[in-house]
Structure formats: structure tokens, C-alpha cells
Amino acid sequence: MSINATLIGQMITFALLVWFTMKYIWPPLFDSLEERKKKIADGLAAAERGQEEILLAEKRAKGVLKEAKEQSSEIVIMAQKRANEIVEESKDTAKKEGERLIVAAKAQIEQEIQQAKEGLRQEVADLALSAAEQILGAEIDKAKHQDIVSKVSNQLG
Amino acid sequence: MATEVHAAEGATGYIIHHLTSLQVGEGFWTLHLDTLFFSAVLGGLFIWFFKTAAEKATAGVPGLAQNFAEMLIEFVDKQVKDSFHGHSKLIAPLALTIFCWVFLWNFMDLFPVDIFPLIGSLMGIEYLRVVPSTDLNATFAMSISVFCLIIFYSIKIKGPWGFAKELMFQPFGPWLLPFNLLLKLVEEFAKPISLALRLFGNLYAGELIFILIALLPWYIQPVLSFPWAIFHILIITLQAFIFMVLTVVYLSMAHEDH
Numbered sequence: 001m002s003i004n005a006t007l008i009g010q011m012i013t014f015a016l017l018v019w020f021t022m023k024y025i026w027p028p029l030f031d032s033l034e035e036r037k038k039k040i041a042d043g044l045a046a047a048e049r050g051q052e053e054i055l056l057a058e059k060r061a062k063g064v065l066k067e068a069k070e071q072s073s074e075i076v077i078m079a080q081k082r083a084n085e086i087v088e089e090s091k092d093t094a095k096k097e098g099e100r101l102i103v104a105a106k107a108q109i110e111q112e113i114q115q116a117k118e119g120l121r122q123e124v125a126d127l128a129l130s131a132a133e134q135i136l137g138a139e140i141d142k143a144k145h146q147d148i149v150s151k152v153s154n155q156l157g
Numbered sequence: 158m159a160t161e162v163h164a165a166e167g168a169t170g171y172i173i174h175h176l177t178s179l180q181v182g183e184g185f186w187t188l189h190l191d192t193l194f195f196s197a198v199l200g201g202l203f204i205w206f207f208k209t210a211a212e213k214a215t216a217g218v219p220g221l222a223q224n225f226a227e228m229l230i231e232f233v234d235k236q237v238k239d240s241f242h243g244h245s246k247l248i249a250p251l252a253l254t255i256f257c258w259v260f261l262w263n264f265m266d267l268f269p270v271d272i273f274p275l276i277g278s279l280m281g282i283e284y285l286r287v288v289p290s291t292d293l294n295a296t297f298a299m300s301i302s303v304f305c306l307i308i309f310y311s312i313k314i315k316g317p318w319g320f321a322k323e324l325m326f327q328p329f330g331p332w333l334l335p336f337n338l339l340l341k342l343v344e345e346f347a348k349p350i351s352l353a354l355r356l357f358g359n360l361y362a363g364e365l366i367f368i369l370i371a372l373l374p375w376y377i378q379p380v381l382s383f384p385w386a387i388f389h390i391l392i393i394t395l396q397a398f399i400f401m402v403l404t405v406v407y408l409s410m411a412h413e414d415h
Contacts, residue, residue: 002187002293003293003294003297004182004184004186004187004189005182005186006187006189006292009193009298010192010193010196010298011299011302013193013298014254014258014299014302015302017200017203017204018247018250021204021253025204025207025208025253026250026253028211029207029210029214029223029226030230030249031214032215032223033227033230033231035216036216036217036219039216
């Protein structure tokens with residue numbers, strides 16, 4: 001129960017223990033703690049950044065979608081307009097074509113009528129001539145009575 | 158059981174036997190071999206455990222040993238950061254060493270008082286005190302080391318003249334120099350003495366009560382030693398903690414320039 005040289009021995013042991021702890025135990029353990037702390041902080045920061053990026057991307061996607069919608073509706077409007085134009089154009093063309101056809105048909109009809117008239121006139125003249133021949137019983141010289149015949153035929157026309 | 162063995166010497170003899178160290182040498186040059194041996198073994202245990210943990214230390218997922226070591230390291234680091242505001246490579250490892258070593262010393266108190274002396278006597282060792290903190294030499298060795306560090310840091314931080322000025326002119330100013338000096342010296346020397354005696358007193362008393370309980374009839378012993386042992390778990394941790402915290406506080410006082 002007295003103070004003696006044990007004191008010195010204990011002090012040496014203590015000094016050795018403290019030295020060893022300071023040199024080989026505290027630094028690696030403490031560093032690993034700090035490193036892990038940093039890792040966790042980095043991870044959390046990265047997660048937060050990722051979340052922000054997702055938000056940004058969503059916003060961007062929304063923008064793109066909106067733009068696309070606008071574009072598509074513009075295209076649809078344009079197409080409709082174009083279609084209307086085409087319809088109008090074709091209507092016009094058809095109308096013109098129809099009119100042209102009608103005109104041509106009319107002309108042809110007119111021509112045919114004329115031809116028919118001419119033919120009929122000729123035939124009537126011939127008939128009248130032959131009838132007159134028969135009625136008169138005498139020969140009517142075609143050359144002599146040319147003006148009469150043509151007068152009659154003109155009257156028929 | 159032990160009571161019968163030492164019946165010839167009586168209860169007093171039993172107690173004295175339990176409180177006598179295994180000694181070699183004469184006078185001051187006496188060595189308490191049991192104290193030296195057990196504290197070295199416990200220090201080795203501490204170093205071994207932490208060294209193993211430190212070697213395998215990773216910043217990834219820690220193993221069981223690393224987890225436990227890190228828990229202690231964080232605990233000590235928090236205590237140090239709470240009371241010590243300077244920057245020192247020594248203080249935190251010092252605090253860790255003190256806490257673990259003192260705790261292990263004190264833990265020896267929880268072993269049944271007769272078990273190690275019995276093993277010792279089987280090996281032909283007559284006296285054996287297994288709790289280093291019931292040896293004044295052990296507690297004073299630690300507190301004097303701490304005291305040396307206090308003086309060293311006081312002089313290192315404040316300079317020899319600054320430290321001398323603090324001793325002479327505080328707290329009452331230069332006109333009451335002798336009183337200041339006396340007060341300061343008492344204050345400084347009270348630190349290691351109180352550190353050592355607090356630890357020694359608590360553990361010595363605790364050990365003594367275990368020994369007294371061991372003197373009682375066997376059927377009463379568990380009733381008393383069990384609650385006392387549980388209470389003692391608190392005491393041994395608390396004493397280790399107090400020694401560590403006070404060391405940190407004293408050293409931070411040494412670092413502070415008034």
C-alpha cells in the first residue's frame with residue numbers, strides 16, 4: 001500500500017500505450033470514420049442532384065411535348081388548308097372542263113344540225129324536183145330551172 | 158470456501174491477504190508484480206483489439222469489431238471536442254487509452270475475489286491483487302503522467318513566462334502574489350492527487366466490499382454480491398469516464414491562455 005517503483009513501471013507502460021494508440025490505432029480508425037462520413041455526405045448530395053436533374057428533365061420533356069403538340073396542330077391546320085385549296089382547285093378545274101365539254105358538245109350538235117339541215121334540204125329539193133317532174137310530166141331541165149329549184153330549197157331552209 | 162482456507166488467520170487475515178500485492182524488492186525499489194502484470198496484460202488486450210479493428214478499418218461497411226471500436230472512438234472524440242477546443246494529435250488518443258485501460262482495470266473487480274488468488278496459489282504465488290486500480294501506484298502513475306502533460310502543455314502554449322505569470326498574478330492580481338502562488342500550486346497539485354485518489358478510493362472500497370461479502374456464509378453471498386456487482390458495473394464505467402473527461406478538461410485548461 002505504499003508508493004514505490006511500481007509507479008515508474010506503470011508510467012512507462014502508460015506512455016507506451018498512449019504512444020501506440022496515437023501512432024497506430026487512432027489515425028486509421030478515425031480516418032475511416034471521416035471517410036465514411038464524407039462518402040455518405042457525397043452520396044446524399046449525389047442523390048439530391050439526381051432528384052434535381054429528374055425535375056429538370058421532366059420540365060424539359062414537358063416543353064418538348066408542348067412544342068411538338070403545337071407543331072403537329074400547325075401541320076394539321078396547314079394540311080387542312082391545303083386540302084381545301086386542292087378541293088377548290090379541282091372544283092374549278094372540273095367546272096371549267098365541264099363548261100368546255102358543254103361548249104364543244106353544243107358546237108358539235110350545231111354542226112350536226114347544220115349537216116342534217118343541209119342533207120334534208122338537198123333531199124327535199126330533190127324530192128320537190130322529182131315531184132314537179134312527175135306533176136308536170138315534162139322534163140324540167142335542171143340547168144334551165146336552176147333558179148327556181150334553189151329558190152324552193154332556200155324557202156325550205 | 159476461502160474463509161475456511163484462511164480460517165487460521167481469521168477475517169482480518171483474509172482481508173489483509175487479499176489486499177497485499179505480490180512484491181519483489183526493498184523499500185522504494187519494490188515492484189508490485191501483480192499490478193504491473195495485469196495492467197500490462199489488459200493494456201495488451203486493449204491494443205490487440207483496437208489494432209485488429211484498425212487494420213481491418215474500411216470506409217465501407219464496418220465489421221463487428223470495427224463497429225465497436227468506432228463507437229468508442231466517436232464517444233471519446235465527442236467528449237474531447239466538447240471540452241477541448243484546440244487542435245492536438247495527442248489528446249484524443251490519450252483519452253481513448255485512459256478510458257479503455259482504466260475500464261479494463263476496473264473490470265477486473267467484477268471477477269470473484271477469490272478466483273485469481275486461488276489460481277495463483279495453485280501456481281505457487283502467495284499473494285495476488287488483480288485489480289490494478291486498487292493499487293495507488295497504478296492510479297498515481299497515470300495521474301502523474303497526466304500532470305506532466307498539463308505542465309508541459311501549459312509551458313508550451315503559454316511560454317515559461319506566461320505560465321509563471323499565471324501562477325503568480327492570478328486570480329488576485331500582482332499585489333497578492335504569495336497567495337496567488339499558493340492557491341495556484343494547490344490547484345495544480347490537487348489535479349493529479351484528486352484524479353488518482355478518486356479512482357483508487359472508489360475501486361479500493363468496491364473491492365473491499367466484495368471481500369467483506371466473501372466473508373459471509375455462502376447462502377447470503379449472492380444476495381449481496383449480485384446487486385453490488387451490478388452497481389459496480391456502473392461505477393467502473395463511471396470512474397473510467399470521469400478520469401478521461403477530467404484529463405481532457407485539465408489539458409484543455411492548460412491550452413487556454415487567460
